[in-house]
Amino acid sequence: MKPATVAVTAGRPPHEVDQPLSEPITMASTYVAGGEREYGRYANPTWAAFEEALGALEGGRALAFSSGMAAVTTVLDLVGHDGLVVAPAHSYTGTLLQLGDLESRGRVRTRLVDITDTEAVVAACEDAALVWFESPTNPALEVADIPRIAAAAHEAGAYVVVDNTFATPLLQQPLDLGADIVVHSVTKFLAGHSDVLMGAVVTNDDQLHGVLKGRRDLLGSTPGTLEAWLALRGLRTLHLRVERSQANAQELVRRLSTHPAIGEVRYPGFGGIVSVVLAQGAMAADLLVHKTSIWVHATSLGGVESTFERRRRWKAEPATIPDGLVRLSVGVEDVDDLWDDLRDALSSLVG
Numbered sequence: 120m121k122p123a124t125v126a127v128t129a130g131r132p133p134h135e136v137d138q139p140l141s142e143p144i145t146m147a148s149t150y151v152a153g154g155e156r157e158y159g160r161y162a163n164p165t166w167a168a169f170e171e172a173l174g175a176l177e178g179g180r181a182l183a184f185s186s187g188m189a190a191v192t193t194v195l196d197l198v199g200h201d202g203l204v205v206a207p208a209h210s211y212t213g214t215l216l217q218l219g220d221l222e223s224r225g226r227v228r229t230r231l232v233d234i235t236d237t238e239a240v241v242a243a244c245e246d247a248a249l250v251w252f253e254s255p256t257n258p259a260l261e262v263a264d265i266p267r268i269a270a271a272a273h274e275a276g277a278y279v280v281v282d283n284t285f286a287t288p289l290l291q292q293p294l295d296l297g298a299d300i301v302v303h304s305v306t307k308f309l310a311g312h313s314d315v316l317m318g319a320v321v322t323n324d325d326q327l328h329g330v331l332k333g334r335r336d337l338l339g340s341t342p343g344t345l346e347a348w349l350a351l352r353g354l355r356t357l358h359l360r361v362e363r364s365q366a367n368a369q370e371l372v373r374r375l376s377t378h379p380a381i382g383e384v385r386y387p388g389f390g391g392i393v394s395v396v397l398a399q400g401a402m403a404a405d406l407l408v409h410k411t412s413i414w415v416h417a418t419s420l421g422g423v424e425s426t427f428e429r430r431r432r433w434k435a436e437p438a439t440i441p442d443g444l445v446r447l448s449v450g451v452e453d454v455d456d457l458w459d460d461l462r463d464a465l466s467s468l469v470g
């Protein structure tokens with residue numbers, strides 16, 4: 120089946136008389152003993168339906184987590200004491216903060232790399248225990264050569280992990296490119312409506328799946344049932360939202376690239392996230408985000424509504440991200456309305 124059909128059909132109850140078409144929200148902290156579920160921290164039918172659908176889209180077995188960071192943290196915990204983690208210098212700030220915290224406590228060592236410099240990353244993998252990819256990176260939008268680096272990482276015996284939040288399984292399937300584990304902030308495109316915090320991991324290695332599920336059970340980093348239900352509902356239209364948001368993004372990239380207020384447009388060629396660097400720097404960027412009526416000044420991304428923010432307003436954002444960089448999360452509105460709103464705000468900056 121094609122991804123659009125999988126997004127709509129996977130994780131449904133059986134087509135039997137009187138079955139609901141959608142998995143209901145099962146509110147349960149415990150189950151009648153003797154079956155496979157037993158307790159609400161170990162299993163829930165609503166999570167299971169979400170996991171089935173996401174697993175089918177990524178080509179593996181999924182596990183739902185309470186947030187993207189819960190998934191990130193659980194996966195990083197696979198690294199043994201003092202093991203080396205290789206990761207992009209421009210990873211999501213939460214991931215960088217988590218790595219920094221683990222390193223400062225002597226738990227792991229980290230080596231931050233320019234993920235676009237394939238040969239340097241391959242060399243950096245030599246003694247790695249885990250190689251972390253974010254591709255495209257947030258918010259620099261750099262793209263990694265996943266198959267080439269994954270092969271080098273495996274030669275070193277390292278786990279290969281890809282944070283696939285930006286691309287979604289519709290535009291990139293990391294397990295097919297050599298990854299052992301895919302990580303998602305479900306909060307973003309997968310759920311897609313800026314109303315859910317959730318995360319997920321996906322793997323096609325049964326042993327790894329068992330280890331990660333065991334960790335989730337003990338950490339208790341499980342999602343709320345309503346969240347899993349909302350995320351699954353969001354997933355049903357993932358293909359439509361990604362298609363529209365990508366088409367809008369591509370058109371906006373074309374129009375933005377000739378606007379005099381814009382110094383640089385960064386776009387990897389796919390997906391719904393665009394980063395622009397304001398020609399007049401950080402102050403212009405801060406003005407811009409308060410001058411629009413459709414675009415909302417907000418962090419996070421991947422919702423149906425268009426949002427933007429200057430990323431360096433966050434202290435943890437690496438200093439190598441330009442001060443005047445604004446990350447645009449392009450929604451599914453009409454592209455002309457999005458452009459008019461943005462163009463008017465940009466034009467007011469250059470007079």
Ligand SMILES: Cc1ncc(COP(=O)(O)O)c(C=O)c1O
Pocket residue numbers: 186187188189191211213253257282284285303304305306307316317318419
């Ligand atoms: C690429 C990426 N990975 C992970 C996360 C963390 O996800 P969450 O906010 O759901 O914990 C984010 C959040 O912005 C992200 O952008």
